[in-house]
Amino acid sequence: MFDLIPFRRRSEDPFGQMLKSFNEMVEDHWLTPFGSNTQSFRTDIREEKDKYVVEAELPGIAKDDIEIDVSNNYLTIRAKRNEYHEEKDDSNNFIRKERRTGEFVRRFYVEQIDEDGIKAKLEGGVLKLEIPKRPGDDRSRKQIQID
Structure with a gap:
């Protein structure tokens, strides 16, 4: 997070240094101690003529651990991860035992969709x-002129 150089070189841009420090702070997960229970995941949303296509990256998460619902004009994708790993020595004593759990949630405002026609596939x-x-909800776009 912090550079080990105790002083700034004259050729360095102060704004660039500040931006670099901010980016490092945001990228580090110290703001969410122990990997907060609610995190996000990357999604791509594309609009086509007759549908929207949402692609969400959920590597390592089983189909049974994903919940998708639409309620009050919000599409919610919720995925849970529960990983458990342990190693024991010959005497059946633990050498290492790790647990990682978390919940990933994204909500999107949606309107004028056919809720019964939504299809989901995990691959x-x-x-x-x-x-x-x-x-029948195809609205024409109207440009507003500024006076």
């Missing part, structure tokens, strides 16, 4: 949702 650690648009 290669990527959850793909196809969310059809509700027929």
Whole structure:
């Protein structure tokens, strides 16, 4: 997080140093001690003519540990990870025992979709949702002129 150089070189940009320090702080997980219970995951959202396509990266998470629901115009994707690993020596004493649990949640505001037509598929650690648009809700875009 902090550079080991006790002084700043004259050629260094002070704003660049500040930005670098901020990025390092945000990238480090010291803000969420012990890996907070609620985290996020990366998603790509694409709009097509008749549907939205959501692709969420969920590597290592089983299909049974993923919950998807739509309620009050919000699409919620919730994934839980419970990993448990232990190693014992010949005397059946623990050498190492690790646990990692967490919940990953993303919520998206959605409207004018066909909730009954949503399809979900998990393949290669990527959850793909196809969310059809509700027929007849195709609004034309109107440009507003500024006076």
